[in-house]
Amino acid sequence: MRLSRPAAVLFDLDGTLVDSAPDLTTAVNRSLADIDRPPLTEDQVCAWIGNGARLLVARALAGERDITVEPPATDAAVARFFVHYHDCLCEHSRLYPGVLEGLDQLRAMGLPMGVVTNKPAAFTTPLMEALGIAGYFGVAVSGDTLGVKKPDPAPLIHAAERLGVAIGDCVYVGDSAADRTAAEAAGSPLVRVPYGYPGDDAIFADHSAAMTLTVDQLAAGLATESRKMP
Numbered sequence: 001m002r003l004s005r006p007a008a009v010l011f012d013l014d015g016t017l018v019d020s021a022p023d024l025t026t027a028v029n030r031s032l033a034d035i036d037r038p039p040l041t042e043d044q045v046c047a048w049i050g051n052g053a054r055l056l057v058a059r060a061l062a063g064e065r066d067i068t069v070e071p072p073a074t075d076a077a078v079a080r081f082f083v084h085y086h087d088c089l090c091e092h093s094r095l096y097p098g099v100l101e102g103l104d105q106l107r108a109m110g111l112p113m114g115v116v117t118n119k120p121a122a123f124t125t126p127l128m129e130a131l132g133i134a135g136y137f138g139v140a141v142s143g144d145t146l147g148v149k150k151p152d153p154a155p156l157i158h159a160a161e162r163l164g165v166a167i168g169d170c171v172y173v174g175d176s177a178a179d180r181t182a183a184e185a186a187g188s189p190l191v192r193v194p195y196g197y198p199g200d201d202a203i204f205a206d207h208s209a210a211m212t213l214t215v216d217q218l219a220a221g222l223a224t225e226s227r228k229m230p
């Protein structure tokens, strides 16, 4: 895939811009402790991030990623998770290396930017504000903004519409199979970050069409291509 200047750059949040796993793990473990269940390791929780808070909590209750039926009392556990995650939202969450530099460079190039995350809206903007990045984005679409979330392409299409550009002219930067499937269905090229929470999705690891770049590498590549253009 060749880098060419897109109309806008859309970003996934957890695992792409923000390493949020430590605080998500704390919130999950406090929710489990409420019902006298033992804590999970951060590695276990990392493998289950990416499909929204409800599925994360259901996976934590079940102790596995692939569940077809929600465990009993998922509703109550999700409600407790919301309370706990609100309390520890940005205690240890940090931007990945190169994110701030990349966002600065993309903004200096005049590229509109947006966030499309499966995280519930109650946490998306507060987390971005706590980390000082909310102001970079013209739109933030969360897991509960629409009736559907990634891997459905609708949130990506909605974000592009809000920015006034065609989704096929955007680049989407993500870390997981949900990102890949949504981008493919939306007709948007995908850039994959070389970190994050890909879970056990071998399908994503095998995907050779996606470029693998950090956010600052992507920005530097787009800046170079723009300078080459007459």
Ligand SMILES: O=C(O)COP(=O)(O)O
Binding pocket: 012, 013, 014, 015, 049, 050, 051, 052, 053, 056, 116, 117, 118, 119, 120, 143
């Ligand atoms: O809430 C999640 O599961 C992760 O959200 P993401 O779409 O930003 O990776």
Ligand SMILES: [Mg+2]
Binding pocket: 012, 013, 014, 015, 016, 050, 174, 175, 176, 196, 197
């Ligand atoms: Mg992600």
